[in-house]
Amino acid sequence: MRRLLPLIAVALVTACAPPPGQFTARQAPAASPSAAPSPLPARPAPADLPRINYWEPAHGFPHDATPESLASIADGLHPRKTLAVYDAPGGRPRAFLPRSISGLPVVVPVVERRDGWVAILLPSVNRRIGWLPATGWEPRPLRDQVIVDLSDHRLTWLRDGRPHGAWTVAVGSSRTPTPLGRTFVLGRTTTHGHVYAGLDALVLGAVPDDKEALAASLQQGHTAIHGWSRRSAFGRSISNGCIRMPAEAQRVLLSHLETGSVVHVVR
Template sequence: MGVLVLASCLFGGLAEVIDPAVPPASAPALAAPPVSVPAPVVKPRTVVLRAAAPPKDLPVIKYRYAPGGFPADPDSTSAAPVTEALHPSRRLAVYDKPGGTARAYLPPHIRGVPVIVPIVGRQPGWVAVLLPSVNRRIGWVPARGWTSRPLRDQLVVRRGTHELVWLRDGVRQKAWTVAIGSKRTPTPLGRTFVLGRTGTHGSVYAGLDALVLGAVPDDRESVAPGLRDAHTGIHAWHRASAFGRSVSNGCVRMPPAAQSELLREIAPGSLVVVLD
């Protein structure tokens, strides 16, 4: 008896004494926790605005002409990189907004040069592009009827410091002191792009081609009659004394070695931003 009492005293505080001849009572069943069923995720339906069929007599954007009615570029002073352009596979109707009014056709070529325009905005089923032959305007085209082209390079012209900076993939490569437009014929502000290149005539251009931009003179009446239908360009200049000054008809004048480098490196469609 003493052993049993001692054993009971030692373990009584840890567990009840169990008689092996008596089966243990069944534990009460626990209620199953409620199952949480997540609510179905309903994704908002993407609405793609349809493009109305363009009129048959819609004007075509040309080297000397772009019709009105297109919206202003909302980011005309942005120097953010633009990494994609498009080339029309055929005449492409350009609208004033997604699902809006067709204002003109963008042709696949202008004067034999392939048209490659930067993509600067997107909405479902639509992209916005910078337009040639008009300053600081964009147009909207459906996301079809064109091929995509990658862009890596960007040129930033600062009128206040007479500097042109070349960036690739957003990284500064080189910079040069340049000449820009005079007070009467300023280099147009805002975003434009390299439309193509053209030959030049005369030793003042150092025998090098010019890069033709999509921009045109803001005031055509302020330039000589022979230049009123011309585009702004980037070209070489034979006199170093011009660099750092505002003396041109609106074009950007480059040192010949710098122009040679741009001709090797800068592809059509590349963004050009002119800032104060």
């Protein structure tokens, strides 16, 4: 995950915390074996469909049915080519998902399988999923999981379902909250300014829920996880929506989290 996205103004936070162990991953129940039905066919996609990008939200997609779920997600996918994304298995094509967004290779988590199709978390829009047929992409395993508890101001990192680190962080204020629900690591970007501790930020697929509450320069940005040099921020709800991490914690995440890693924001 070495590709860098040009900096989009974001706000983030950090601080050391007690040892991990508050969260453990909950595995989704295994499906009972049965004869696989024939996949529902995919309608041809019009050439003028909008293209999912960093700046514009995708429209017409269904809500994530379980945004509060902490079940670990072990499967992701990377498009081999630009793919049409549908609003249901065999449903209506709504947008194109490219192989990369702003120079970052796209890896999206798979959250459901049905009728020969897979549901993915979408970037640049919150708590929405899209559906893809079973062709045109390659699987990518996802080992890491991040849980951000807004009430406790605590970020926990799990690998293969086991906690490997936990830190007290800063999160969004009541006016500019950190978006709730499941999202994922879209990629990483450079930062500018001493306050970010000289470390890259992890840009998430989530965007501000209320863009009008932010300064104009921040309204088109994404939520991110980044380092923060002012330790007085940790344990507080004061950011523009980003998660501010202690520098030493941010280094750990940058060393281990891959593109597509799922981030759960709960309260």
